[in-house]
Amino acid sequence: MKTKQTQRLWGAGFVQKPSDAVIGFTAGRDVVGSPAADAALMPYDMWVNQAHCVMLVKQGILPVSDAAKILEGLKHLDQLVKEGSFVLDPSKEDVHTNIESWLTEKLGIDVAGKLHTARSRNDQVTTDMRLFIKHQILAFVEQMLSLSTTLSMIAQAHKDTVLPGFTHHQHAMVTTMGHVLAGFAAMMVRDSERLLQWLNLHNTSLLGSVASYGTSFPIDAQMTASLLGFEKPSVNSMDAITNRWEPEVDYVFALSICMNHLSSLAQTLILWATPEFGMVTFADQFTTGSSLMPQKKNPDPLEVVKGKASVLHGQVVSLLGLGKANFIGYNRDTQWTKYILMDACSEVMFAPSVLAGMIQTMAVHKDQMHQWSMRGMVGATSLLEQYTQATYLPFRVSKMVIEKAVAYSVQPDMVNYGALMKAQKEEGIDASITRKQVRDWQDPKEILHATHSGGGPGGAEVEQSLRVLQKDAKSMHTRVNKYKQVLKKAKTTLEREIQTIIQKGAV
Numbered sequence: 140m141k142t143k144q145t146q147r148l149w150g151a152g153f154v155q156k157p158s159d160a161v162i163g164f165t166a167g168r169d170v171v172g173s174p175a176a177d178a179a180l181m182p183y184d185m186w187v188n189q190a191h192c193v194m195l196v197k198q199g200i201l202p203v204s205d206a207a208k209i210l211e212g213l214k215h216l217d218q219l220v221k222e223g224s225f226v227l228d229p230s231k232e233d234v235h236t237n238i239e240s241w242l243t244e245k246l247g248i249d250v251a252g253k254l255h256t257a258r259s260r261n262d263q264v265t266t267d268m269r270l271f272i273k274h275q276i277l278a279f280v281e282q283m284l285s286l287s288t289t290l291s292m293i294a295q296a297h298k299d300t301v302l303p304g305f306t307h308h309q310h311a312m313v314t315t316m317g318h319v320l321a322g323f324a325a326m327m328v329r330d331s332e333r334l335l336q337w338l339n340l341h342n343t344s345l346l347g348s349v350a351s352y353g354t355s356f357p358i359d360a361q362m363t364a365s366l367l368g369f370e371k372p373s374v375n376s377m378d379a380i381t382n383r384w385e386p387e388v389d390y391v392f393a394l395s396i397c398m399n400h401l402s403s404l405a406q407t408l409i410l411w412a413t414p415e416f417g418m419v420t421f422a423d424q425f426t427t428g429s430s431l432m433p434q435k436k437n438p439d440p441l442e443v444v445k446g447k448a449s450v451l452h453g454q455v456v457s458l459l460g461l462g463k464a465n466f467i468g469y470n471r472d473t474q475w476t477k478y479i480l481m482d483a484c485s486e487v488m489f490a491p492s493v494l495a496g497m498i499q500t501m502a503v504h505k506d507q508m509h510q511w512s513m514r515g516m517v518g519a520t521s522l523l524e525q526y527t528q529a530t531y532l533p534f535r536v537s538k539m540v541i542e543k544a545v546a547y548s549v550q551p552d553m554v555n556y557g558a559l560m561k562a563q564k565e566e567g568i569d570a571s572i573t574r575k576q577v578r579d580w581q582d583p584k585e586i587l588h589a590t591h592s593g594g595g596p597g598g599a600e601v602e603q604s605l606r607v608l609q610k611d612a613k614s615m616h617t618r619v620n621k622y623k624q625v626l627k628k629a630k631t632t633l634e635r636e637i638q639t640i641i642q643k644g645a646v
């Protein structure tokens with residue numbers, strides 16, 4: 140018998156296999172662990188070390204000859220980190236002590252031992268974390284804006300694709316695919332704004348706060364702030380260190396709202412893709428099969444998004460807990476904010492891009508959507524509105540008439556003319572309404588044509604809302620780029636200062 144090695148337990152019939160990224164996204168932490176938190180801080184701690192060292196020289200606190208050696212040492216270490224040959228030693232506690240002890244081994248304590256002048260690991264780690272979060276935000280906002288662009292493009296293409304709108308999971312009123320997707324795009328744009336607002340509150344450097352109560356060395360906290368691309372130094376050293384949970388929870392809360400929106404999009408797509416709705420079909424590469432049932436193509440990435448949203452909610456609560464009743468100054472409990480924050484970042488990391496991929500590749504079944512729009516009395520509200528306008532009856536009276544007409548209609552999907560006439564008569568109303576009017580007022584196309592309330596489902600309104608969203612997204616892209624430029628400029632300036640010091644030290 141021919142034996143065949145099985146790579147995966149499902150997918151033999153898939154036209155396109157899911158990518159490793161999609162498999163990894165759905166597998167979660169089943170088979171991979173998280174890297175050490177401080178490994179992720181390495182590039183930021185190096186940057187903070189460099190900025191601090193440069194400031195110490197410029198303020199006359201550290202001799203240029205020592206600083207040159209330290210800065211060269213840090214360059215060497217940076218090289219080792221990039222090559223992957225520097226591994227954090229757990230016996231040395233954290234990234235700060237690992238770096239300092241490496242420098243001490245290389246340069247001796249007489250030189251390396253001067254770097255920690257006028258600082259503490261407390262202001263170091265909080266500054267590292269602000270840099271970490273800022274970089275995460277700028278990258279995540281770009282993903283969210285890109286998802287909003289994808290949604291907007293498909294919304295534009297389907298601005299006239301009719302489908303039923305739901306309330307309580309029941310057919311409610313007619314809408315369009317364009318309207319629904321533009322609605323989700325609006326959420327992504329608002330989420331991006333919320334994420335960027337973090338920078339209004341927390342774009343500050345903590346260097347200079349030291350252990351929590353400042354230093355008598357003549358440091359220049361403004362200088363380190365600008366060498367790190369921050370807007371300013373913190374205004375109070377105790378506040379800055381005590382509240383090491385606050386920028387964290389602000390970010391994870393903003394992420395939780397993103398994830399709620401993403402999971403609402405996910406749930407909508409999950410239902411649309413069931414055979415019962417039959418409105419969309421996902422591409423093979425964004426589905427997973429079953430280890431048993433051969434016919435299965437499950438929308439696992441969407442369910443994973445919902446699961447991740449729940450994890451984020453818990454993380455918000457944990458971070459709030461870590462910030463509760465903190466006595467003034469540094470508290471070691473707050474080290475745990477680092478793990479929660481980083482876990483949150485890795486949970487959300489690919490969620491917007493996986494959703495964008497799914498939406499871009501899914502097949503949209505317009506005919507099926509249209510058929511569902513003709514079912515479940517989805518035109519009844521429009522009939523009520525038009526009937527009220529045509530008869531000048533008080534709304535409450537016409538509502539009674541149409542409710543009765545709904546009850547008397549023999550077919551379950553549309554109010555019929557005879558039923559309306561019967562209902563009218565019972566209410567003592569003699570309005571002359573034609574059979575055609577009753578039909579047209581419930582026709583999805585006519586309904587959309589007649590809807591002009593602003594932000595509604597009609598093609599022109601969808602286009603108008605997409606224009607507004609595009610403008611907002613563009614201005615956010617500009618802001619993201621500005622923040623990135625500030626960071627880049629800070630790095631360039633710092634590099635120049637480092638070179639100057641290294642040259643001076645060599646003389």
Ligand code: ARG
Pocket residue numbers: 233234260261264469471473474477
């Ligand atoms: N690794 C520590 C943290 O993340 C650094 C600060 C330690 N400070 C102290 N005073 N023990 O919080």
